Amino acid sequence: MRKHYRNIFAVLLSFVFFTVFINKNDLVDSLTAKTFYFYFISIIVFTFVILKLFAEKRELTISLNKLDVLILVYYSYNFVRLIFTEYVPINNEKFINLTLLLGYYFIFKTIFKNGDIKNNTKIILLISFLSVGFGQCLIGLFQFYNIFGFNSNYYRVIGSFSVMATYSGFVVSILPFAFGLFVLIKDKATENIILKHLGKIAFISGLFILPIIRIRGDWLAIIGGVIFILIYKYNIIRKLNLIFSSKVKKTALFVSIISLAFLIIIGLYNMRPASAFGRILMWKVAANIITDYPIFGAGFDRFGDIYNNYQADYFIEKTRDPYEIYVADNVNYAHNDFLEIFAELGIIGLFSFVLIIISAIWDTKTNNEAYENNNILAKSAKASIIGIVISSQFTFSFQILPTLLNFVFLLSIISAIDKHNKFITFSIKPAYLKIISLISAVLIFLFSLNTINSYKANINWQKAKIYSQLKMYDKAINFYSYSYNILKNNGDFLLNYGGTLSLFGRDKEAITILEKAKNLNSSNNLYVLLGNSYSAINNYENSEKAYTKAINIIPNRLYPKYMLVKMYVKNNKRDKAKNLALQIINSKAKVTSLAEKEIKKEMQELLN
Structure with missing residues (x-):
């Protein structure tokens, strides 16, 4: 019976991956629709978890590794910056997302607590994860060829998003993982064969879509993830050490790699120089924000609120390059997530986030043969983490909920499988579990009320926008006034x-x-x-x-x-x-x- 409950919960949990597909015309944009779907699914998922904890009759032992602790430290720092950031309320959407994702991280980690793929719960989640990636690639191809009624209004290929950059970043978060499963799985068990071929299908479909989109940073991201898998599979580092044994040879190899990378970057830059120049302008302006707030940052979720003020000051300061004037536009994201984190959270926030990335990618030394044999998921997850990090240097991958969800899922796999060294271990008695469950139930109830009210307010906002476009301003103003108390921030x-x-x-x-x-x-x-x-x-x-x-x-x-x-x-x-x-x-x-x-x-x- 418990096995059936686990499978039912896994199916329910897998629905969170389908957040990416949600679009709703009666909400202001696709990301808002995705966010509310994510919230409603989360309410159901966490209610199940709370009930399970409340019914638990045994002592619960919790072990945290270094990656877990780093994630908790980063989350805590975000919370502190939120508290001390003016104009940002405690029910800020970005912070709510981080809180829910932290919960999902530990749920996923519990499910993937060992490297064995042969587990129905894991299989359900992995198939869902890969299927979502394949589904998005398929929608993109349908849009490109304008078949089956799939089309977009402005950009030709956007999947279930509103712009190409967010769509491409999402695809990148899955493809290296898919490639890893395709290349590394050798076991002939049925579930492994399914994952291997699904990984192959998802990866190949992505190879068709990415050249169409022409997001150059994401090409580099895919290449980086693929190279990581190939290095692991063919033990390339060891072979290179044997071939390039002397310091002179190693120096020559290093210079050759750097030169090749430089030439590739120059070539990609020249494909669309205006786009690249626009990013350089954004990074210059973002650097001015960092200069003003180097330690603690300008404040949680404040980048888009203040960026254009700094851009105005940048152009006032002195006569600028005419090309910079030409590429300037309204900006909400830095198009470099590390710069954006630096600007919002300061060097403390950036340093703690970089430590998470390093800890996730860094291999754990072990002599455990079973671990080595079941390391496929962790290596594949690391490949996608590398891809996301590369992509985030040119876009805003960590600001988009579906992509961030994928990132958290991949981190949880790595933490469960690759990070065996326990950093903190403690136990919670059943009585305290019940108290924690009751407090959590109250928080979920309050969150549910807030979500319902916010959902209604956002629907009224969209109605107001439509009436305004129709020049029925009196009706539009009425709907705006209905939503004001909820959306005034x-x-x-x-x-x-x-x-x-x-x-x-x-x-x-x-x-x-x-x-x-x-x-x-x-x-x-x-x-x-x-x-x-x-x-x-x-x-x-x-x-x-x-x-x-x-x-x-x-x-x-x-x-x-x-x-x-x-x-x-x-x-x-x-x-x-x-x-x-x-x-x-x-x-x-x-x-x-x-x-x-x-x-x-x-x-x-x-x-x-």
């Missing part, structure tokens, strides 16, 4: 709400909401809307400041400059209006459009 929500109030002519109310949004959002659109509302109530000084801030955030945008010219004309500052109009006429927009031509035509008429 969401910068994007406040931006949308304030923008709709501004469009409806309720400018004083719009200014109140948008000024609050400035603490939680740094988009140039926010400052354009503020400029509009201040101009509408004839507060030209603040209007000019807002428009100027919008211009400095993204200097290549014409619209903020155009609106500032109109404000100058309204305020009878004709000379300033003409000077800025001349700049607009002589400038080149990032994307040529009919709007650009109309703006320049109107500016020419003003000059004439």
Whole structure:
């Protein structure tokens, strides 16, 4: 009977991997839909776990290895930074995700507590994990060839995501693991044959999709993961040590590898230089945040809230390269997760996170023959960890929930199989387990209420956006007001709400909401809307400041400059209006459009 319960729980647990497939049109975006699905599944999963702990009649012994402790330290530091970060509430979405993922880490680890693949519970989870990867690759191929009704509006291939970068990063988190199972499994047992061939199918399907996406950093990520598996399988390091035995030969090999890597990077850069240059700009601006907050960081989950303010300061500081001006845009992520962690959590946060990566990849020395024979899962998981880390140097893999879930799953496998050295061991008596279970039950209940209320508020937010797009502003404002108390700490929500109030002519109310949004959002659109509302109530000084801030955030945008010219004309500052109009006429927009031509035509008429 207990075996059946374990299998039922494994099936339930496997549903968490299907988070990636969730899209819901009545929520603001696909990541929000995925997050709520993840929350609802988590409520069910953790309720089962709480009931199991409450019913436990034996003493529970818990052993933590160094990787476990490092993860707990990193989580604890995030919690402390959250407490001391202004404008970020305790029920912050990112922190809730980290908390739930920490729980999943220990659940997965308990299931994979030894290296034996021959276990139904493990097989169910592994098949689900690989199937999700294959499924996403399949959807991408359907989108590319526009068959079976799969298509995307803007990017051609996005899987179940909204942009290519998040889709590609998710695929990368699975493919090296799939390759490892395909190459390393030799056992002819039925379950091993299933995993081997499923790994092969998932990996090959990924090889079809990644060249289509053309995310160069993810190509490097896959190569890194594959090389790791091949080095392990063919013992390449030992063979190279035999061939390149002298220091001169080893130095020559090292120089050759570095030179080859440099040439590959240069070649990949030249494929899409604008994209690479844009990332370099982001990293420069992120470095300025780090300079201001080197030890403890700017605050938990604050990068996107403040980045554009720093970008504005960057362009104000001195005349910048025209190409930097050309590639500037609104930025929510650093496109380098290590830099983003550094900016938000300081050197302490970055150091603790890097220790987790090193501990996960570093091999445990053992003479256990059984361990060596069942090391396939751990090695494959390490290959995917390497892939995710490489990918995260150019994108934002650790900021995307489905990819982060995969990362946690892989870490748990490594911890369960590869890290046998116990660091801390303690026991919890059944009576204390019941107390812990009751406290956890209360927390789950409160979390459930919060999730339901937040879900309803997000549905109202989406309704408000739709009504606003239809120019039914009064109805839109009603739905925004319904959601305000729940979403008042969401910068994007406040931006949308304030923008709709501004469009409806309720400018004083719009200014109140948008000024609050400035603490939680740094988009140039926010400052354009503020400029509009201040101009509408004839507060030209603040209007000019807002428009100027919008211009400095993204200097290549014409619209903020155009609106500032109109404000100058309204305020009878004709000379300033003409000077800025001349700049607009002589400038080149990032994307040529009919709007650009109309703006320049109107500016020419003003000059004439």
